[in-house]
Amino acid sequence: MKSIITTIACLILSVMSYGQEKFLTKSGHVSFFSHSPIEDIEAENDQVLSIIDTNNGAIAISILMKSFLFEKALMQEHFNENYVESDKYPKATFKGELINFSTLENNAEVTIKGNLTIHGVTKPTVIKAKIKKTEGNISLEGNFPVKVEDFNIEIPSVVVNNIAKTIKVTFNLDHQPYTK
C-alpha cells in the first residue's frame, strides 16, 4: 500500500514538475533578408511562438506567415498570395532538438537539429545558435540560410533579379517559464 502511495506521489510530482520545465515565448522575433543587386527586401515577425522542453531539449517553433511585415504593402500581399501561399500553408514550423541541452553552459553555442517546414515542404535542418540559459529564461539567437527553391517557392523570371536565391533568416527567441 505504501509503495502505491509513493508511486502515485512520484507520478504526480513528476507530472507537475514536467509542466514547469517548459519554456515558452509568444513574442519571438524572426526576420528574413533578401539581398539582390536591384533591391534589399526585409520582413519582420514579432509574434513567433516557440517552446522548449528542458527535460529533453525538444523545441517546437510556429511562425504565422501572415504576421511578417514588409515595408511595401504590395510586397507583403504578394509574399502571402504568390510565394508562400499563406491561405494553403498558413504556418512555417520547426520541430527539433537542442543537442546536449542539459550540459550546455550559459552563452554557449548550441546545435539545433530538426525539421523545418515552409510552404508545405519539410527539410532536415541544422542550425547553430547562441544560447542564454538562466533560471528565469532561455534565449536562442542566431541566423541560418534558406534556399528558396528547396521549399518549392517559385520566383518568376521577371523578378528573378529582385529576389535572392538564398534568404538569410535571423531569429531571437526569448523563452520564459511556462505554466499552464
Add this chain to the structure above:
Amino acid sequence: MKKLIILFTILSIGNMMHAQEDLFDILDEETPQTKEYATATFKGTRILNGHSVENRKKGVLEFIISHRFGRVNSGVDELFGLDQSNIRFGFEYGLTDDLMIGVGRSSFEKAYDAFFKYKLLKQGIGKNAFPISVSAFGSVVYRSVDDFEPGNEPSETDRLFYTSQLLLARKFSPAFSLQIMPSFIYRNSVAIQEDPHGIFAVGIGGRVKLTKRISLNGEYHYTVNPLESIDTTNSLAFGIDIETGGHVFQIILSNSITMIEKSFITESTDDFFEGDVHLGFNISRAFQFGKNKKKKLKAIQESNE
C-alpha cells in the same frame, strides 16, 4: 502489486511521450486569437472597367493608365480600331488601409473624375467570420468638353455626374472571387426630356485564377432604366490580369469605350456579340510612401508587453 507498478510505469512513460508530442498542441493553445481577413480578393483596384473591392493600403500611391481602342470590327483601314484610342490616367492613393481616393482625366468628353472608396465590412477567415466584403464607392465627374450648340452653353453644375456604388464581394477560394455592385448614377443635365436623371444598374464581376499571377476576369452591368436619347447596351467585359511585382497589367475586351462608371454603365452603345469589341489595357504601378512597418512593429511590441 507488481501489476500496479507496471501499470503506473506504462502510464508514466505514456505521459512522458505524450508531453513530447504535445509541444505543438501547447503552441496552438497559446496562439493569440486574432481576427483575420481575406486578402487579395482581386489583384487590382479594378475588375476590368469598374472598381473591385480592393483598396491600395495606407501610403501607397498608384498611377494607372488605361486605354480603350476603337472597335476591332472597324476594318483594316482603321487598323482594327487601333487608330482610335481613349485614354484615362489617374493617381490613386490610400489615405488609410480602408479609405482610398483618386483623381483621373479621360480623353473621352475631356472628363475629370474624383472618387473615394471606403471599406465598410471585411470578409473574415475562420468560423463565424463575416462572409463578404462590402465597400462604398462614390465619384463625381466633370465633363469639360465644349460640344454644345451656340447659345446653349451648359452651366458648371450641368456638367456634373455622380456615381454611388456598393461593392459586395466574396473570395470563395484562393482562385475564385465574385462581386456584385448595385449602382446609382445621377446626371445633372440630360439630352432630352425622356432621359432619366437617375439611372439604376446592377453589375456582376468575377475572377478565376489561372496561375498564381494570371487571372481571367469578367464584368457585366445591367441597366434598369437606360437613357432614351441613345440606343444603349449593357456593358460587358472579359480580360486577363497579369501581375509582376509592383505592376498589374490588364488586357481587356469590352463593348465599352470608357473607363469611368457614369460612362461605361449608362452610355455604352456597342454590341459585344456583333463584334463591336474594344481592345483595352489597364496598366498600374504602385509606389509606397511612409514607414508603415516600423509603426506596426512598434504597436505589436507594445501589445506584447
